Amino acid sequence: MHVWSKLSAVQWIDAWEERFAGNPNLVIEYLKGGKSVRVRVFCQSENEAKEIVARFGGTFRKVAGEEWNQPVAPPRMLKVRDVFLLTAEARPMELAALRKEHPKRDIIVIPPEMAFGTGDHATTSTCLRLLVDVARERKGHGAGWSVADLGTGTGVLAIAAHKLGAGEVFACDFDPFAVAAAARNAARNETPEILTKEQDVLKWKPRKKGYDVVLANLFSTVLIEAWPVVGKSLAAGGDLIVSGILASQAWDVFTAAAAHGIGFSKVIRKGKWVTARGGHMADLIARA
Numbered sequence: 001m002h003v004w005s006k007l008s009a010v011q012w013i014d015a016w017e018e019r020f021a022g023n024p025n026l027v028i029e030y031l032k033g034g035k036s037v038r039v040r041v042f043c044q045s046e047n048e049a050k051e052i053v054a055r056f057g058g059t060f061r062k063v064a065g066e067e068w069n070q071p072v073a074p075p076r077m078l079k080v081r082d083v084f085l086l087t088a089e090a091r092p093m094e095l096a097a098l099r100k101e102h103p104k105r106d107i108i109v110i111p112p113e114m115a116f117g118t119g120d121h122a123t124t125s126t127c128l129r130l131l132v133d134v135a136r137e138r139k140g141h142g143a144g145w146s147v148a149d150l151g152t153g154t155g156v157l158a159i160a161a162h163k164l165g166a167g168e169v170f171a172c173d174f175d176p177f178a179v180a181a182a183a184r185n186a187a188r189n190e191t192p193e194i195l196t197k198e199q200d201v202l203k204w205k206p207r208k209k210g211y212d213v214v215l216a217n218l219f220s221t222v223l224i225e226a227w228p229v230v231g232k233s234l235a236a237g238g239d240l241i242v243s244g245i246l247a248s249q250a251w252d253v254f255t256a257a258a259a260h261g262i263g264f265s266k267v268i269r270k271g272k273w274v275t276a277r278g279g280h281m282a283d284l285i286a287r288a
Helices: 010-019 046-056 065-069 092-101 122-138 156-163 176-188 220-233 247-258 281-287
Strands: 002-009 026-030 036-043 059-062 078-080 084-087 106-109 147-150 169-173 195-198 211-217 234-246 262-270 273-280
Touching: 002 010, 002 046, 010 026, 010 036, 036 046, 046 059, 078 122, 084 092, 084 122, 084 156, 092 106, 106 156, 122 156, 122 211, 122 234, 122 262, 122 273, 147 156, 147 220, 156 169, 156 176, 156 211, 169 176, 176 195, 211 220, 220 234, 220 247, 220 262, 234 247, 234 262, 234 281, 247 262, 247 273, 262 281, 273 281
Parallel strands: 084 106, 147 169, 147 211, 169 195, 211 234
Antiparallel strands: 002 036, 002 059, 026 036, 078 084, 234 273, 262 273
16 A cells, blocks of 8 residues: 655645545545544555656555555534534543533544544534434434445444434445444444445345435545436435535535435535435425
8 A cells, every 4th residue: 555645734624625536435634733634545566656646646555455444634623503512532531521511412533544534534423413303303203213334434424313213224335444343433432233235335135125315425536427326225205314415516526416206405605515305306395
């Protein structure tokens, strides 16, 4: 494994995210002072790293595979509605102090092991807020609603879903590092019941009855290909939350979804990213 890296001013974060949209091995680390970031891309081959250097400059070097899981600069704490507080803090005394300071919030601990999924990225934080809304609507309509988290990253959405009252929670990712991180975080946050699996969503065969809530925080290019699978994975009357969509690609993503009978009732843009809530079109029409 090799890693490409380059220092950049903080105002160029959106540009770097757009340049590497679709690459799950992108890591952006804030440096001390908050004015600069270190952009890194982990590459399976030396040729891949050399191609990035040719396009964007910077440097690359060979690394041990374990470096992928080494912590980067921790993100800021994130409050989600009046329900959650996400933090990278894992020390017992500091966590006890946070719980005392925020007694009405459920604290989720997610160390920043990967680029997305820590909760601070626009896509993940917006998904979390919509997930809280869905859970509140489902309260009183039967316990134990099921969830599939496709492209789970570090597992934060799956963990939140379980804490919000979901019964069966399935979380998958094509990257083995992500699956391992999600499993660790599930245990860390006392949600070991979550089933984590290494799985390419494009090759996944969901169960026939589907899931009540499907979360798909995937890049636009993957979502467009995955709509047939996503549609089959969503139960009748189910709720769908999708993100990872660049605003410039949203129209293509939603047009492809419509071709498979999937529509959206709420679309949120945050910076260059779009998150949406929807479901089967027949269900959306019935709810209107």
